[in-house]
Amino acid sequence: MTDTQAVTAAARVPEGWPTTEAAALAVQDELRALLVLDREGPPPGEGRVTGVDVAYDDARGVVAAAAVTLDAATLAVTGRAVAVGPVAFPYVPGLLAFREVPAVLAALEALPGPPGLVVCDGYGLAHPRRFGLACHVGVLTGLPTVGVAKNPFVLAADPPGPRRGDHAPLRLGEEEVGRALRTRAGVKPVFVSAGHLVSLDNACAHTLALTPRYRLPETTRHADALCRRALKEALAGRPATTTD
DNA sequence: GCGACAG
C-alpha cells in the first residue's frame, strides 16, 4: 500500500570510534551512566515501532543495516531505510554494539519519519556489564529501545512454560534483567531485555504484540529481509577483493 | 588453566 521505497544511505565509522577492546569497554562504562531505566515506555499497539538489523560480508568488511517502521496497531510497513558502510569493529561477545551501531544509526536517520520504539536484534540490559546493543542504541539516539535476541548469551534461564506468553527470568545476581519469552506455543523462546526508556514488562508486552504469527517480531523479520537484500545489491557492484 | 560466548 503506502510502503515506501527503501531510502539508501552511506554509513561511515565516526571519528574516535574505539579500535581496541579496552577503549570499547571504557565507552560502555561512560554511556551506561546515561541509561534511563525508570520509565514504563510507550504502550504496545499505538504509534510506531521500528526494527533494526544488520547483515555482513566480513571478507569484504562490509555491513548493511536496515530500519523498518511499522504502524504498531496494524503492523503495516510505513517506512524503510538502509545504510551500507565499513564494518566498524571485530565481533567480540559483549562488544557487539561497536560493530553494528554506526550503520544502525545511519539507517535510523535515513528513515522518512520518527522511529518510535526501536526493537534491536540482540540484548539490552541482559548483558555481562548491563549495556548491550539495545542500551547503546537507546542512549545514542534518545529513543526507547528493547532488545530481542534469538539465542541465550551469558545469562542462563530456566525453560519457560510451553504456551505463548510464558516466560522465565534472566538474572544478574538478584536482579531480573531480562526474560526468556515464549512467543509461539511449543517453539524455542526469544530473549527479551529493556534497552533504554522502557520497562521489562513493557518490553515483553511489545514483543508479544509484534509476534502474532512467528517466533520473531515482525519488525525484526522485515529488517532482516531488507538488510540482506541491501547487502547483496551493494556487493553486486563490486565483484570481489580487487587489487586496490 | 580451558572453554563458552548476542550477531
Added chain:
DNA sequence: ATCTTGTCGC
C-alpha cells in the same frame, strides 16, 4: 553473522 540440500508442513 555466514557457509549450505533436501525436506516436512501449512
